[in-house]
Amino acid sequence: TSTSLLLARKIVNCKKFHLTSKLLVLDYPNNFIQSVSCQVCEHLLADPVQSPCKHLFCRTCILKCIAVLGKYCPVCRFPCGPKELLSPVKSFINVLNSLVLKCPATDCEMEVRLGEYSNHAQNHKETRMKHAYSPVNKGG
């Protein structure tokens, strides 16, 4: 791993927002897990974009890297500005979205497809909001 990639990893700071591949329910081969993970943060790809050198990143990760480290791919140093970032082929996105993971929310044991995760997580947020604004014990 190059020094610039290690630096890039410190810049992105996404641990609280992204999902780890350890949540995957199935025991996939190493290289397959790498192929659905961000090359900077190593989380499961979130809103993936592809560089001209065909490396994949979460959109927020590569944009932060470019802003701080310059217009280069953090993996292979090929020139890469924000305008050169493209969406990966739909067929790859389908593979990514179909991965099944275990929801990391406390007390939620559900298995959710990655493509449905943000909708699913929305429920958890609403539940927390409700609890925050209404008395915990409504009496009776």
Next chain:
Amino acid sequence: TSTSLLLARKIVNCKKFHLTSKLLVLDYPNNFIQSVSCQVCEHLLADPVQSPCKHLFCRTCILKCIAVLGKYCPVCRFPCGPKELLSPVKSFINVLNSLVLKCPATDCEMEVRLGEYSNHAQNHKETRMKHAYSPVNKGG
């Protein structure tokens, strides 16, 4: 790339039997192509098996390597004998089999799923056999 991996590549000698990822119809990200390719021969995985260290190989490739180079994974040198080789998870096999490639046979322009390729290629063999055993010009 390690010396033992370069040696392994010379041993397998599978160019005539395996399919190159260049036949893939869609323009996939680099790491995804690696994840569906044999870590020794770099062709599209043919009858894939998974080592205990979760690397993937064509069955014939890893068996040849083990026979010649010893009971180790050719990528990471983790101990690996023929009995430790397992089938990758079905969900990965489905991804692999669903990849669409352009049939490499002369004059065949068909796009075929990898999972259906061996059936498809059987037709080409039968056609060649027919031509071999019957006169090219049947007259009229």
